[in-house]
Amino acid sequence: MRGWRPAARLALMVGAALYVTACGSESDPAPAEDDTASVPDNTPFCERFAEPCYPDPAWFAREAENYARTTEAPTTQASDPNFQTLWHSQSTLNRLEYSNRSTEDPYWSSGENACASWAGPCTGDPYRYPGTDPFYTDIGVVTAVNFYDAEGARLSGRVWAPVDLEEGQRLPAIVIINGSVQAPETLYWWAAQRLVRSGYLVMTFDPRGQGRSDSQTPDGQRGSNLNSVVFRRNLIDAIDFFYSTPDAPYPNNQPGTPGYDGDNGEAETTPFNPIHALFDRERLGVAGHSLGATGVSVVQGEQPWPGTAVQNNPIDAVVAWDNLSLSTSLDGVEVIPRVPAMGQAGDYFLAPAPLTEPPDLDDKRQGFLQWQAAGIPSMQVNIRGGTHYEWSLLPGFPATDWQAGQDDQGWGNPLAQHYTLAWFDRWLKQPGEPGYETADARLLADADWRERLSVYYRSSRDFPLRNGQPARCNDILRQCPDDR
16 A cells, blocks of 8 residues: 555445444534533533532542542552563663773764663663563564664664564564654563564664664754654654665765765664565555654655655655644645554653643544544544653652563553554455554553543544445544443
């Protein structure tokens, strides 16, 4: 699939036995607020759904309980001596590894990056490292890579693949781009591991100015928040690298390119993707967090492809972790919905604070509405009590409970994992591959996840099931009970 081409839209939902959860016919507009026809139109929203009404004390009591979830992860971690011991031990090992790298390869310029050593909170989940996690011996093979971006900064990353693939087997791939404020790739290894377990190739990397990548180009162009264009440009570079092969090496590592001829010209780089032979080049997804989510929102719509690897945009599906972006530009490029996209968000953001009044129900799904208006499949999932750090596992930072090393234990991150994987399975998997047959059902598993959906911001969906029938719901929490 190279861009979404919707079939003729069905006029009506047919058959009560359809394997669908929806809030009306596909031809009807999404309900403006609710679908409770038996309730008088002038009934307040809170009463219509038997919820606490603002400013009643019950509303503030519910908000206090909701906000308390933001302290679950740091409280659990602080009281767990095993977590603390392993975290600080891994942090020390990461510092040592970084020091050794700097000695062995003096051409890196990452020393200015706050998370260059992957130490302290930048360690991420300490249970997801080789030597601690059996993933690296039983499930996945991870290979370190590095390559120049188009402007000459060297980027550090990893490519991930399942072990014991059958000869000739080709898998879809997901490229993950970090959030800003110095979030390194270690914070997203939970996603890489979950995807590899489920039959994907994965690439993680640090954009310029973050983690272990160069902080600047040879001519002084910075990265990270100082120059947010890297969340577009470096995603393009990473995808170009992932498409490289021995016959078509990654071009930005070659003589005549800015990095090669700059101060780092003698640095050793990875000439092409070492797992290229396992990659089905017709199936690529991207996931990004924070400014990385803005990056994937922008890059998925660019046509023709602005990089060097292919002519047409190779991206087939998107997951944006906090959150799918609107039609605002990054690097001067507007968001144009082109492929199926899921947005995920939480009730609170970078510095969580209790709400003092009800927010707009639609605030967190504006990207979804933009995709819906364009007729492109989309879904929005908002985590009850969630913060900006549900997707970047920073020890000690405010977030709902995440159990170290455990995919299915905790509150917000398991929800993020469930819907991220199901969305990619829906658009990237082929018949006979794990996840293909169950993708629709997992995206419609409202009863399993409804208690974790935000009461303040609508979660919504509008996409076709594999049988062509529409799965459409304006408010998954309230209006579309699981009728399967």
